[in-house]
Amino acid sequence: MTSALRCLGSASAFWFVLPCLLVLAFTSVYPVGFGLAVSFTNWNWGNQFEFVGWANYANLLADAEFWSVMRNTVVFAASATAIEIALGFYLAVQVDRLAIRTDLIRAVIMLPLMVSGIVVALMSKVMFDPFLGIINHLIGVFGLGPSAFYGAAETAMASIVAVDVWWQTAFVFIIMLAGLRSLPAEPVEAARVEGASEFTIFWFIKLPMLRSLLITVVIIRAIDTLKVFDIVFGTTGGGPALATEVVQTFVYRTAYSYQQIGKAMATMILFSLLILVISLALQALQRRGEDAA
Amino acid sequence: MTARTALQFHDGRGQGLSRAWAYAFTGAMILFSLFPVYWVLTVSLKSRRDGLASPPLWIFDPTTANYLKLWSHETFKYTFLNSVIITAIGVALSLAIAIPTAYAIVRMKIRGRNLVGVWLILAYMLPEFLFVIPMFSLYQWTGLYDTHVGLALMYQVHVLPLSIWLLSSFFREINPAIDEAARIEGASNWQILTRIYVPCTLPGMAATAVLNAIWIWNELAIALGLTFSRAETVTLGITSFRGYAALDWGAMTAASIIAIVPMLLFAVAAQKHIVKGLSLGAVKG
Amino acid sequence: MRDIRFLDVAKSYGDVEVISGLDLHVHEGEFMVLVGPSGCAKSTTLRMIAGLESISSGDLMIGGERANHLSPAQRNISMVFQSYALFPNMSVRDNLSFGLRVRKTDPATVKSEVARVADTLGLGELLDRKPRQLSGGQAQRVALGRAMIRRPDAFLFDEPLSNLDAELRVQMRGEISEMQRQLTTTTVYVTHDQVEAMTMGDRIAVMNRGRIMQVGVPTELYERPRNTFVAGFIGSPRMNLLDAEDLLGDAAATVDRGRGSTLGIRPEHLLIGLTEGAVPVGEARVNRIEDLGHEALVHLGNVRGAHLTVRTSGDIRGVVRAGETLSLALRPDRLHAFDSTTGERLP
Ligand SMILES: Nc1ncnc2c1ncn2[C@@H]1O[C@H](COP(=O)(O)OP(=O)(O)O)[C@@H](O)[C@H]1O
Ligand SMILES: [Mg+2]
Numbered sequence: 001m002t003s004a005l006r007c008l009g010s011a012s013a014f015w016f017v018l019p020c021l022l023v024l025a026f027t028s029v030y031p032v033g034f035g036l037a038v039s040f041t042n043w044n045w046g047n048q049f050e051f052v053g054w055a056n057y058a059n060l061l062a063d064a065e066f067w068s069v070m071r072n073t074v075v076f077a078a079s080a081t082a083i084e085i086a087l088g089f090y091l092a093v094q095v096d097r098l099a100i101r102t103d104l105i106r107a108v109i110m111l112p113l114m115v116s117g118i119v120v121a122l123m124s125k126v127m128f129d130p131f132l133g134i135i136n137h138l139i140g141v142f143g144l145g146p147s148a149f150y151g152a153a154e155t156a157m158a159s160i161v162a163v164d165v166w167w168q169t170a171f172v173f174i175i176m177l178a179g180l181r182s183l184p185a186e187p188v189e190a191a192r193v194e195g196a197s198e199f200t201i202f203w204f205i206k207l208p209m210l211r212s213l214l215i216t217v218v219i220i221r222a223i224d225t226l227k228v229f230d231i232v233f234g235t236t237g238g239g240p241a242l243a244t245e246v247v248q249t250f251v252y253r254t255a256y257s258y259q260q261i262g263k264a265m266a267t268m269i270l271f272s273l274l275i276l277v278i279s280l281a282l283q284a285l286q287r288r289g290e291d292a293a
Numbered sequence: 294m295t296a297r298t299a300l301q302f303h304d305g306r307g308q309g310l311s312r313a314w315a316y317a318f319t320g321a322m323i324l325f326s327l328f329p330v331y332w333v334l335t336v337s338l339k340s341r342r343d344g345l346a347s348p349p350l351w352i353f354d355p356t357t358a359n360y361l362k363l364w365s366h367e368t369f370k371y372t373f374l375n376s377v378i379i380t381a382i383g384v385a386l387s388l389a390i391a392i393p394t395a396y397a398i399v400r401m402k403i404r405g406r407n408l409v410g411v412w413l414i415l416a417y418m419l420p421e422f423l424f425v426i427p428m429f430s431l432y433q434w435t436g437l438y439d440t441h442v443g444l445a446l447m448y449q450v451h452v453l454p455l456s457i458w459l460l461s462s463f464f465r466e467i468n469p470a471i472d473e474a475a476r477i478e479g480a481s482n483w484q485i486l487t488r489i490y491v492p493c494t495l496p497g498m499a500a501t502a503v504l505n506a507i508w509i510w511n512e513l514a515i516a517l518g519l520t521f522s523r524a525e526t527v528t529l530g531i532t533s534f535r536g537y538a539a540l541d542w543g544a545m546t547a548a549s550i551i552a553i554v555p556m557l558l559f560a561v562a563a564q565k566h567i568v569k570g571l572s573l574g575a576v577k578g
Numbered sequence: 579m580r581d582i583r584f585l586d587v588a589k590s591y592g593d594v595e596v597i598s599g600l601d602l603h604v605h606e607g608e609f610m611v612l613v614g615p616s617g618c619a620k621s622t623t624l625r626m627i628a629g630l631e632s633i634s635s636g637d638l639m640i641g642g643e644r645a646n647h648l649s650p651a652q653r654n655i656s657m658v659f660q661s662y663a664l665f666p667n668m669s670v671r672d673n674l675s676f677g678l679r680v681r682k683t684d685p686a687t688v689k690s691e692v693a694r695v696a697d698t699l700g701l702g703e704l705l706d707r708k709p710r711q712l713s714g715g716q717a718q719r720v721a722l723g724r725a726m727i728r729r730p731d732a733f734l735f736d737e738p739l740s741n742l743d744a745e746l747r748v749q750m751r752g753e754i755s756e757m758q759r760q761l762t763t764t765t766v767y768v769t770h771d772q773v774e775a776m777t778m779g780d781r782i783a784v785m786n787r788g789r790i791m792q793v794g795v796p797t798e799l800y801e802r803p804r805n806t807f808v809a810g811f812i813g814s815p816r817m818n819l820l821d822a823e824d825l826l827g828d829a830a831a832t833v834d835r836g837r838g839s840t841l842g843i844r845p846e847h848l849l850i851g852l853t854e855g856a857v858p859v860g861e862a863r864v865n866r867i868e869d870l871g872h873e874a875l876v877h878l879g880n881v882r883g884a885h886l887t888v889r890t891s892g893d894i895r896g897v898v899r900a901g902e903t904l905s906l907a908l909r910p911d912r913l914h915a916f917d918s919t920t921g922e923r924l925p
Contacts, residue, residue, distance in 0.1 A: 012401070012481075012482050012483075013397045013401040013402060013403045013482075014403075015393075016393040016394060016396060016397035016401065016482070017393070017394050017397045017398075017403060017409065019389075019390045019393070019394070020390050020391070020393075020394040020409075020453060020457070021409075023386075023390055023446070023449050023453065024412060024413075024416055024449075024450070024453060026446070027416070027424065027428075027446065027447055027449055027450040028412075028415070028416045028419075028424060028450050030427070030428075030431070031423065031424040031425075031426075031427035031428050031431075032419075032423060032424070032427075034427040034431070035423060035424075035426065035427040038426075038427060045429075045430070087322075090318075091318070091319065091322050094314075094315040094318045094319055095315070095319055097311075097312065097315045098312075098315055098316065098319060099312070103564070103565075105319060105323065106564070106568065107560065107561070107564045108323050108326060108327060109322060109323060109326050110560060110564070110567070110568070111326055111327065111330060111557070111560065112326055112329075112330075114507060114511075114553065114556040114557060114559070114560045115330075115511070115553050115556070116510065116511030116512075116513065116528050116531075116552060116553075116556075117511065117513055117528075118511075118513050118528045118531050118532055119511075119528075119531060119549040119552050119553060121535075122531060122534065122535060122545050122546075122549050123329055123330075123333045123546070123549055124329075125535075125545075126332075126333060126336055126542055126545070126546060127329060127332060127333070131347065132344075132345060132346075132347055132349065133349075134332055134349045137348050137349050166325070166326075166329065170326065171571065174568055174571050174572055175571060175572050177572075178568070178572030179572075198308075198311070223418045226420075227420045227421065229421065229422075229513065229514045230513045230514070230528075233513070233517075233532075234513075234532065234535060247420070248420055248421065248422055248514065251422045251426070252422060252514075252517070252518075255422070255426050255429075256518075261426060264422070264426055265423075265426060265427070268420060268422055268423040268426070269423075271420060271423075272419050272420065272423055275418060275419065275420065279418060468661055468663060470659045470660075470661050470663035471663045471664075471665060471666070473625075473628070473630050473650075473657070473659070473663065474657065474659060474663035474664075474665075474724075475665065475676070476629075476630070476649075476650045476651065477628055477629075477630070477650045477651070477655065477656065477657045478651075478656075478676050478677035478680055478724070478728075479650075479651035479677055479680045479681050480651070480676070480680045481651075484680060488665075488676075489665050489667060489668075492667035493665075493666050493667045
């Protein structure tokens, strides 16, 4: 293709994408590059700015607190993602079967998604209050509790998971409902004519067609929950002790309270790698399924 | 059709039962979604004494005292206004940048298209503080720190990828022959974009704008890292209620409700768009 | 009005060459039809003229000037698409005037030109409608109007009628031909429908697999197809194409160039029963009769196992039945002889 056509085309294409590239370079390439460099220093926001080699990384990997923060983050992300996927998908299947218009239902269920994480956090503090909160009162009716919720190391993490489930399950629901609605009708009707049960139809016809979409949703939720910040920051702040400290609150504290920027950035770099590995693994799972199909 | 009807007749009872369960479960989930918002709303309408009653009161004398108090709370009002400004700038910026980019990705030959794609995914999925902490010093040095524009600019790292994906999928729905027809009529790429693509995808533009606005309005981590006082957003304004007077539930809940309201109005007005935006990217993949 | 000329043009997508050695001259004011089966690169050829596809090698000359490097806008050519490609967000009026407005024509001229075209095509009532409020035929007319309004040097059509129902197609066929004859604008019209090709084209170029098989006026293609591909493609139902021996048996030796060749005989030129001056083809069994009312297609199998189609008047209804045996004949001057290996016409 020697013609001027293509050159012209790509020249104007260049101008079309240039603003995007500039903004992305400024907002992502610069910070990641500079951050990577900083992770090899002992910078404290101020004059202390010395190259320390791999010291930050070595210290982190030898630090029990770092590992406990990592474990908390993964435990939170895994449980929240699993529950949200199961609940949201199941709800989508149920709503898909309703014989009424579901726009309003969808709008109502979507409501929590519109609320910011910090507001969700404060709302939950009001409801989870050990003495005056409505939740302890309600579970008391069934002879349970009272629970300390955020106040005790045993229940704090579960409480935060519950809050994230309330907040984000609708995301899974909306996407899976759209997925169910976009399935072709013929295979399902053919199976029904063959006398297949609803369960068989779901398990052997609908689910395989939705597999890839489901994994996409898992990836999105997994990444989002790994990055959790607002609802921890707004409720326990990482406590009690370190029971709910997650990577992003840990890094915030390290950078802004302790001024250990090198350590904070080293943590972010390691954590970013973890996110990358997890999403690549999930994507591989998705691709393998597509090849098999 | 007849086969299907016969079948339904055949196991009508089982169908009926499981249908009933579907309604019951959906109802329970609606309650689950609504109850916390309802409860917080009632708390915000309680007097201080009612709010601290044990067991919690279901029936009480509603009062607007908490909201009135908030109205005179200068900082909160200020952060609310900041959020309006920052959201407007952030959304405008994201659309202005994403529209030509999405068009180029969908309808023009660009080298390194895949590279741009991977870059967008990375920018979208990497954690906020990876970007925010290194930016902190640059922002202070350039004077962008604690400004509306600075924050709106930093938000692009998240809303740009999302906008580009959404707009690309809307643009892809347009018959490419329309481009060709326009090109033969003598239109440039820019004219095709502004005179045909943008007017043809206004609902998609709205969906994108709404989703971006919701995200920006609700964002906390980046605002926490890059603002101090002048450009503090409403999410930070609310955070301040967390510490002071831990038992002043009235102010805290009223502030929460007020922060929810704009997004709630959005959700009601643009429900279809939001659903379209949320599901389009994923469903059409 | 300008002529269009391809000089040894080739087009590849990556490693795949879809057009090679294309030489074609569309004369000034001529209505040229490109016809061929789906996938034979008709559209690609047309789009190279429009400037929508780059040319891999060779030259495209428009009005005697090399046009390879010109953008679509610089070629002053109009195109009508199969999907019409009307701008969905614009009214019919704005669709028509888009090209003029983009070229910054003054508003008064735009207005009068829109009126002229709307008048010619009977679009007056529709000017304020949006494309989605138009029927297929109306949308087609708007697309025609949009092509006409700029008085381009050439019209390009890419299967413009294939989305219309049969009746409308016949009507629009006439309208497009009529319009072209009045404007005498050089036209290249792509279709896979040989009836459209035969009825509309001043000349026809038959394409197959990215190559031109034959260029000529319609009667020439019908009467002297240059190879078996054109012979089979032009004419409906298809020409019977068989080995000479399968068709004629021992009689093959009696016809000119009969021996060892592929012979073609159009269904309308096979005769039922013996006629004076005709060569007997032998007996054949009727497999099936397609009665179309005014005519009938009789499908037969002869003793040598070859299948033949005969086109006759509808009068055989009730006279001939499936399972019967008929004797067939043909006039030798209606026979086409082709080389059985290359498929080229024997002189
Ligand atoms: N963008 C493309 N990339 C690769 N191959 C293409 C492209 N466009 C067309 N082709 C191939 O070129 C050949 C000719 O296509 P086309 O010109 O559309 O045929 P026609 O219009 O005669 O049906 C086809 O085999 C088609 O698959
Ligand atoms: Mg074609």
